[in-house]
Amino acid sequence: MRITKLLAVFTLSGAALAQGVVDSREIDAVYRQAHELYLDLHQAPELSGHEAQTASKLAARLRTLGYEVTEHVGGTGVAAILRNGTGPTVMLRSELDALPVEEKTGLSYASKVRAQDDAGLDVPVMHACGHDLHIASLVGTAAVMAHNQDAWHGTLMLIGQPAEETITGAKAMVKDGLFTRFPKPDFGIALHVGNELPAGQVGITPGVYNTNSDSIRITIFGRGGHGSQPNSTVDPIVIAARTILSLQTIVSREVKPGEAAVVTVGYVRAGTKNNIIPDKAEMGLTVRTYKDEVRQQVLAAIIRISKAEAAAGGAPKEPLIENYEGTASVYNDPALANRLRAPLEAALGKENVIATEPIMPSEDYSAFIEQGVRSFYFSLGGADPERLAASKAGGPTLPSNHSPLFAPDVEPALRAGIGAEVAVLRNLLNGK
Numbered sequence: 001m002r003i004t005k006l007l008a009v010f011t012l013s014g015a016a017l018a019q020g021v022v023d024s025r026e027i028d029a030v031y032r033q034a035h036e037l038y039l040d041l042h043q044a045p046e047l048s049g050h051e052a053q054t055a056s057k058l059a060a061r062l063r064t065l066g067y068e069v070t071e072h073v074g075g076t077g078v079a080a081i082l083r084n085g086t087g088p089t090v091m092l093r094s095e096l097d098a099l100p101v102e103e104k105t106g107l108s109y110a111s112k113v114r115a116q117d118d119a120g121l122d123v124p125v126m127h128a129c130g131h132d133l134h135i136a137s138l139v140g141t142a143a144v145m146a147h148n149q150d151a152w153h154g155t156l157m158l159i160g161q162p163a164e165e166t167i168t169g170a171k172a173m174v175k176d177g178l179f180t181r182f183p184k185p186d187f188g189i190a191l192h193v194g195n196e197l198p199a200g201q202v203g204i205t206p207g208v209y210n211t212n213s214d215s216i217r218i219t220i221f222g223r224g225g226h227g228s229q230p231n232s233t234v235d236p237i238v239i240a241a242r243t244i245l246s247l248q249t250i251v252s253r254e255v256k257p258g259e260a261a262v263v264t265v266g267y268v269r270a271g272t273k274n275n276i277i278p279d280k281a282e283m284g285l286t287v288r289t290y291k292d293e294v295r296q297q298v299l300a301a302i303i304r305i306s307k308a309e310a311a312a313g314g315a316p317k318e319p320l321i322e323n324y325e326g327t328a329s330v331y332n333d334p335a336l337a338n339r340l341r342a343p344l345e346a347a348l349g350k351e352n353v354i355a356t357e358p359i360m361p362s363e364d365y366s367a368f369i370e371q372g373v374r375s376f377y378f379s380l381g382g383a384d385p386e387r388l389a390a391s392k393a394g395g396p397t398l399p400s401n402h403s404p405l406f407a408p409d410v411e412p413a414l415r416a417g418i419g420a421e422v423a424v425l426r427n428l429l430n431g432k
């Protein structure tokens with residue numbers, strides 16, 4: 001039913017093609033190939049930084065469509081350019097990577113892939129974040145844009161970004177000259193599929209879209225010894241335990257009520273045996289915030305508390321506190337988000353363009369925004385509409401991204417992804 005409705009909307013908007021929206025027949029013409037690519041990618045996922053096959057499949061398709069394609073940008077990244085007269089340069093980005101997750105969807109095209117991770121461990125691999133759908137959508141969009149070059153003017157820049165899940169790939173592409181070897185985009189576009197919205201809909205969040213993310217490792221030093229003689233030791237496990245509890249007061253006691261902040265200790269590692277007091281303890285934290293000033297406040301508090309608890313416990317030296325990976329929040333230029341609502345509504349139907357709240361997960365698209373690329377990052381519905389309605393009525397919750405059960409409702413989501421991307425690109429590339 002959803003598909004019929006979507007098609008009806010696309011067909012209705014066909015007459016308005018010249019004003020920058022998309023005809024359903026244009027999507028029909030590219031859909032089968034995009035869907036085939038999706039099924040192929042889903043069954044051949046690759047871990048972050050190892051997306052060699054994924055990148056070469058993407059590159060080959062874009063070359064066939066007439067794009068100037070460069071591979072190995074920032075590792076396995078792909079940059080593809082289509083020049084079509086004078087006008088702005090607009091970038092559309094998809095991620096390439098999958099996750100070390102064992103797929104349990106039971107789908108006929110479920111991944112059975114295993115690979116070696118960077119630590120040399122044998123792990124299952126799954127496109128549990130939907131990046132396969134993003135790539136398929138980008139290729140469908142690339143085809144529509146290449147087939148009808150009367151509907152836009154300027155330079156279209158498509159990128160396949162590696163290593164999003166480790167939030168390192170965007171920076172690596174920038175460092176490898178993404179915006180110096182290739183035209184620097186006036187605008188940047190990206191989407192992310194999820195189960196928060198039904199397939200066929202998109203969500204717009206003007207302003208802050210997601211969180212700043214920081215990964216912190218704290219190593220607390222003690223003095224090891226016999227478990228029966230604690231008096232001759234400094235026990236780092238006790239210091240770690242006190243530190244963990246004190247860290248929980250940052251959000252509850254220090255951050256202004258109403259400001260979003262999360263401090264999670266995701267692992268604690270110490271010791272080998274019950275009767276040995278170890279000489280160090282390590283813990284790993286994830287920190288999420290919306291505002292930069294709150295981010296700085298929380299990070300400073302983590303350092304202060306960790307040092308003070310170690311000093312209180314008589315630690316022989318200060319703890320080692322490493323902020324080993326971090327990314328700023330993705331900021332949606334509000335004027336741009338408002339401008340792009342109209343073409344999205346024209347392409348998908350007014351009722352299918354929803355205002356959405358900022359989300360807690362993070363992503364490294366912000367590395368492109370930090371380079372001065374005004375951007376629009378939006379949400380693509382991936383949920384089976386009936387299952388989502390049942391879940392909202394108190395039924396079972398739908399699996400989130402990264403779940404072994406994550407399985408977007410492919411056809412309506414992919415059609416809406418292509419329709420939305422084409423509508424937005426044509427709007428931004430229509431001259432002026």
Ligand SMILES: [Zn+2]
Nearest residue numbers: 129165401402
């Ligand atoms: Zn993810």
Ligand SMILES: [Zn+2]
Nearest residue numbers: 129130131192
């Ligand atoms: Zn993702």
